[in-house]
Amino acid sequence: MSTAAPLLKVDDLRVDFRTEGGVVHAVDGVSFELKSGEVLAIVGESGSGKSVTAMTLMGLTRSPNATISGRAELGDQELISATDDELRRVRGEQLAMIFQDPMTSLNPVYKVGDQITEQIRAHRDITKDEANDRAVELLKAVGIPAAEERVRQYPHEFSGGMRQRAMIAMGLSLEPPMLIADEPTTALDVTIQAQIIRVLKDLNEERGLAVILITHDLGVVADIADRVLVMYGGRVVEAGTLEQIFYDPQHPYTWGLLGSIMRLDRPRTARLAQIKGQPPTLLSPPEGCHFRPRCPHAFNRCTEVPGLEQRGGSTGHLDRCWLSGEQKKTLRVMDSGDIGLEAPAA
Amino acid sequence: MSTVTADTGLQAAAVREDTLLEVRNLVKHFPIKSGLLIDRQVGAVQAVDDVSFSVAEGETLGLVGESGCGKSTLARSILQLIRPTSGSVRFRGTELTDLGRRQLRSLRREMQMIFQDPYASLNPRKRVGQIVGGPLALHGVASGDELKRRVQDLLERVGLSAEHYNRFPHEFSGGQRQRIGVARALALEPKMIIADEPVSALDVSIQAQIINLLEDLQKEFELTYVFVAHDLGVVRHVSDRIAVMYLGKIVEIGPAEDVYSNPIHPYTVSLLSAVPIPDPRLNEAREHVVLEGDVPSPANPPAACRFHTRCPRATEICSEVEPQLVDYGGGHWAACHHPVGRSAPGTATA
Numbered sequence: 001m002s003t004a005a006p007l008l009k010v011d012d013l014r015v016d017f018r019t020e021g022g023v024v025h026a027v028d029g030v031s032f033e034l035k036s037g038e039v040l041a042i043v044g045e046s047g048s049g050k051s052v053t054a055m056t057l058m059g060l061t062r063s064p065n066a067t068i069s070g071r072a073e074l075g076d077q078e079l080i081s082a083t084d085d086e087l088r089r090v091r092g093e094q095l096a097m098i099f100q101d102p103m104t105s106l107n108p109v110y111k112v113g114d115q116i117t118e119q120i121r122a123h124r125d126i127t128k129d130e131a132n133d134r135a136v137e138l139l140k141a142v143g144i145p146a147a148e149e150r151v152r153q154y155p156h157e158f159s160g161g162m163r164q165r166a167m168i169a170m171g172l173s174l175e176p177p178m179l180i181a182d183e184p185t186t187a188l189d190v191t192i193q194a195q196i197i198r199v200l201k202d203l204n205e206e207r208g209l210a211v212i213l214i215t216h217d218l219g220v221v222a223d224i225a226d227r228v229l230v231m232y233g234g235r236v237v238e239a240g241t242l243e244q245i246f247y248d249p250q251h252p253y254t255w256g257l258l259g260s261i262m263r264l265d266r267p268r269t270a271r272l273a274q275i276k277g278q279p280p281t282l283l284s285p286p287e288g289c290h291f292r293p294r295c296p297h298a299f300n301r302c303t304e305v306p307g308l309e310q311r312g313g314s315t316g317h318l319d320r321c322w323l324s325g326e327q328k329k330t331l332r333v334m335d336s337g338d339i340g341l342e343a344p345a346a
Numbered sequence: 347m348s349t350v351t352a353d354t355g356l357q358a359a360a361v362r363e364d365t366l367l368e369v370r371n372l373v374k375h376f377p378i379k380s381g382l383l384i385d386r387q388v389g390a391v392q393a394v395d396d397v398s399f400s401v402a403e404g405e406t407l408g409l410v411g412e413s414g415c416g417k418s419t420l421a422r423s424i425l426q427l428i429r430p431t432s433g434s435v436r437f438r439g440t441e442l443t444d445l446g447r448r449q450l451r452s453l454r455r456e457m458q459m460i461f462q463d464p465y466a467s468l469n470p471r472k473r474v475g476q477i478v479g480g481p482l483a484l485h486g487v488a489s490g491d492e493l494k495r496r497v498q499d500l501l502e503r504v505g506l507s508a509e510h511y512n513r514f515p516h517e518f519s520g521g522q523r524q525r526i527g528v529a530r531a532l533a534l535e536p537k538m539i540i541a542d543e544p545v546s547a548l549d550v551s552i553q554a555q556i557i558n559l560l561e562d563l564q565k566e567f568e569l570t571y572v573f574v575a576h577d578l579g580v581v582r583h584v585s586d587r588i589a590v591m592y593l594g595k596i597v598e599i600g601p602a603e604d605v606y607s608n609p610i611h612p613y614t615v616s617l618l619s620a621v622p623i624p625d626p627r628l629n630e631a632r633e634h635v636v637l638e639g640d641v642p643s644p645a646n647p648p649a650a651c652r653f654h655t656r657c658p659r660a661t662e663i664c665s666e667v668e669p670q671l672v673d674y675g676g677g678h679w680a681a682c683h684h685p686v687g688r689s690a691p692g693t694a695t696a
Contacts, residue, residue, distance in 0.1 A: 045549035046520075159640040189412035189576065191637040194620040198636055216550060219622035222629045242626045258624065260554035262579035264606065265623045271561070272583065274554035278519050 006033035007178055007210050008057075008095075013070035013080070015049075015056050017063075024282045026052040028234035030070075031308070036177060037208040039200075041221040043257070044231035047279055050214045053231075054180045056080070058097050059087040074178075092119050096171030100183040102163035106155040112139075113151030116170045123174055138169035142199050161192035168199060178210040179203075185220060197224055218261055222246060230254050233280045233290030236308055240317035250312050250319035253291045255332045273333070289320065297323060297331050366538060366570050367401040367424065372433035374416075374423050378645060391645045393419040394430070395594040401538075406564070406571040408585030408602065410578060410617070414641055416594040417574045421540050424572065425457060426450055438537070455485055458531040462543035464523035468515040474501070474526055475511040481533045500529040505559060521552035528559065538570040545580060557584060578621050582606050587677070590614045593644055593652040596671065600678030610680035610688055613653045651683065659684040 015027040027049040034040050042050045055061045057072055057079055072079040074094055077086065099105045107115060116138060117131035126134075132151065139147035142165040155163055164184060171179050181200065185193035201224055203209045215221060221228060221242070228245040230238040230253065238251040249255055259273030277294040280286055286293050288303035295302070301322045308318045312325025323331065375390035394416040401407045409417045422428040424435055426442050435442045437457060442450065458481075461467035468477055479497045482488045488496050498508035504525040515523055524544065531539050541560070545553040561584065563569060575581045581588060582602055589599040590611065598611040609615045619635040637656050642648055648655045654664035661684065669681040672691040683690060 045551065161640060189641075190578070190617060190620040191412065192640070194622075194634065194636045195638075197622070217622070218550075218624035219629075222624045222626045223622040246624070246626050256551060260551050261624050262554075262557070262577070262583040263624060264579055264582060264618065264621055265625060265628055268583060268603070272554040272558055274558055275551040276555075278521065278552075279549070 007036040007038075007074070008034040009071075009073045010053075010057070011071040011073075013053060013056065013072060014068070015052050015061060016067040018065045018067075019283075022283045025234055025285065026282060027056065028285075030231075030234075030236055032229055032236065032239065034178065034210055034212060036210050037204070038227065039204055039211045039213060039225045040227050040229065041213045041215060041225035042229045042231060043215060043218065043221055045216060045279055047233075047282060048231040049234040049282075050231050051182055054097065054182055054212060054214055058091065058095070058180065059084075060097075092123055092174045092176065094176050095178045095180060096174075096176045097180040097182065098164070098167045098171050098184050100186050102160060102167050102187070103155065105167055106163055108155050111152055111154055112158065112166050116151070116166070116173055119170060120173050134173065135169070138173055139166065141172070141203075142166075142169045143195070144169075159192075160188055161195055164188065164192075164196050165199060168196075168203075172203070172209075177208075178212070180212045180214070182214045183216070184213070186215070186217070193220070200224060218258065230257070233285055234282055235290060235320065236318075237291065237321070238317075238319045239308065240313060244313055244317040248313060248317070249332065250317065250325075250328055251291075251321045252295045252297055252323075252332070256294075259333070289322070297327075364403045365400045366403045366405075366438060367572070368434075368436040369400065369424060370398045370434040370436075372397045372420070372423060372435065373431045374419050374428060375431045389645055392594050392647055393644055394423060395647075396433075397591075397594075397596050399589055399596065399599060401570060401572060403537075403570055404564075404568050405586045406573055406584050408581035408588040409572065409574045409591060410576065410581045410588060411591035412576060412617075412641055414593075414644060415591040416644070417576075417591050418542055420591070421459075421542050421572060421574045425454070425459060425540060427459075452485075455481075455534045456537045458534065458536040458539050460524075460527050460531050460539060460541040460544045463547055464520055464527055465515075465547075467527055468523055470515055472514075473511070474506075474513050474515070477515070477526060478529045478533055481530060485534060487534065496533070497529075500532055501526075503532070503563075504529045505555075519552075520548050521555060524548060524552075524556050525559065528556070528563070532563065532567070535567065536569070538572070540572045540574070542574045543576070544573075546575060546577060553580070560584065578606075578618060590617065593641065593647050595652060595681070597653065597682070598678075598680040599671070600674075600680075601676065604676060604678045608678075608687065610674055610678065610685045611653075611682045612657050612659050612684070612686055614680075615686050616658075651681075659686075 011031050013027055013030045017024045017026055030053050044050045052061060056068060068080055070080055077090055113132060113135045116135040120131045120134055135151050136147045139150055144150050144162055144165050158166060185196050197220060200211060204211055213225060225242050227241050229236050232253050238254050249258060256275035260275060275294055280290050288305055292298045292302045306320045306322050308320050310318050312328045372394055373396055374394040375392050377387045378389040379385045380388045397420060411417045419428060423430040430443060475497050478500055479493050482493050482496060498511055501510055502508055506525055545556050548556060564571060573584050585602045588602045588605045589596045592613050598605060598614045609618060616635045616637045623629045639656050642655060650666055650668045651664040654660040663683050669683050671679040671681045673679050674688055
């Protein structure tokens with residue numbers, strides 16, 4: 001990795017929401033960096049805070065009931081304290097976001113082309129025709145056939161995969177250096193998912209687009225990411241390169257996550273490794289390590305919150321688990337390529 | 347070329363002694379209507395088209411395919427929740443398509459369903475006891491204290507606790523709700539459970555819990571499952587046999603490991619290759635077949651082989667002659683003119 005200044009630097013991001021039931025600590029001290037041209041995957045289950053982290057960077061979680069603190073520097077612009085005007089200039093130009101459900105993200109009563117040109121014309125002083133040509137170009141770049149006709153169509157005339165392509169085209173219209181993709185393929189079939197991942201990969205390789213990919217699918221992560229953040233209960237519990245996370249996982253939650261996937265490339269196991277219990281409620285999260293109640297290896301020290309530090313892993317591989325590197329090596333199950341939280345019951 | 351008779355669909359469903367469910371030539375077309383005063387039928391969505399298979403007692407049959415391939419319609423037509431357009435569904439030898447609602451109700455004790463969305467499939471205004479006990483009361487199996495005791499047993503059996511009896515669905519997480527749905531399906535001690543995407547709305551770590559639960563229950567109660575899902579990993583894990591559907595047709599059916607390790611139909615091959623493997627080095631080394639284009643509309647499916655518009659192996663014959671399901675040995679059937687890694691049907695078979 002180069003030593004150049006990171007494209008995006010997030011430092012101790014915290015997001016709390018006041019609700020009827022109390023304060024939800026959705027994001028609890030998240031820090032990370034994104035280098036230019038890098039694909040960073042944020043992995044976690046529902047309620048882990050991965051989407052709230054991304055939406056907060058875009059300024060989409062601002063509300064009277066939200067308390068947001070921390071810093072997020074994108075070039076010389078700080079995003080958390082930015083005014084609405086400043087944010088508006090940054091969005092589209094510096095970072096763009098695509099969402100899980102491409103049908104609800106597109107406006108059904110406007111033509112796809114008009115939705116793309118709207119953003120271009122809001123930021124650039126160009127004519128309608130020029131903007132339209134640009135929209136056609138963008139749709140071609142994301143692999144939409146007959147783009148000249150497609151720009152004049154409505155979202156309902158597009159299939160799910162094409163809508164997601166159109167969303168990507170819209171995100172790229174001002175050529176931002178980074179894109180946040182929040183579960184971009186979760187609503188799509190596997191063959192269409194493969195097409196969309198290929199589009200993102202090509203954009204990353206050919207144009208050097210940096211991507212923050214939010215997903216729960218470790219297969220997609222293995223396919224496209226350079227680095228991975230594993231989130232649990234609002235915190236990053238492990239961070240490292242793709243190789244570090246998949247071949248030398250340090251946090252018991254990551255072991256459990258890797259062990260509970262039903263994998264096509266392995267002989268069928270008699271029984272799946274499972275993580276017992278439920279994810280924590282962020283209204284009253286467990287004291288100390290959030291994974292403690294579900295972790296078979298928890299001990300008394302786990303009632304203190306472990307910091308995100310390099311422990312048993314190699315350089316740059318950080319985790320939040322008190323177990324020593326030696327303990328981790330003996331406790332995690334990695335027999336014959338199998339990864340798991342506990343040895344399967346005999 | 348075509349030495350295969352039109353009857354092969356029937357052979358694919360060859361009756362075994364322990365056959366519990368037998369589906370023959372099942373068709374479900376949804377009419378497309380148009381017109382102001384007089385409804386004219388202008389077309390039909392061919393959701394399920396001439397599907398035959400059988401399921402043996404204690405077996406798990408996995409149905410896979412992409413959205414719109416007809417797998418959910420098929421599941422519902424088996425239970426007669428949707429009445430099929432034509433064809434036959436036999437359950438323990440009884441023809442279901444001829445039965446009236448009342449007769450079906452008593453048979454439904456033997457066949458239950460688990461639904462995809464644990465939020466939509468539980469009535470939010472009823473307590474867990476009423477939801478799980480509903481089938482018992484409806485069929486007059488139990489009432490009063492006996493009913494309560496049985497419901498509490500069921501709750502404990504699916505990993506909840508007896509105290510949950512008086513709670514409402516909103517007090518539970520997604521995984522727990524799905525356990526309630528499983529308990530309801532088990533209440534009448536059915537022979538067969540049709541599970542329609544039972545884990546796709548759940549998180550990965552919770553999916554594993556529910557899959558393990560379903561497998562334990564199958565052993566304990568000798569259940570037969572028809573397991574519908576789009577996730578190939580999940581289907582492979584639970585299934586003894588797998589049927590792959592594309593646009594309303596079964597294109598390949600066979601023992602799970604056979605279908606996964608030696609797929610015959612090009613669609614199965616590309617479906618398997620599209621699933622990314624959660625192992626960076628293996629994933630890098632693997633060959634990816636990325637299918638171009640989208641699934642055509644089932645209202646106007648391509649002629650002959652429905653996959654020919656997207657198939658990398660398609661030739662002229664694929665758009666002219668519809669391939670029939672052919673036996674490639676060991677109960678592994680596929681409908682393709684250009685099977686992968688085998689000699690074509692009609693030519694000398696190895």
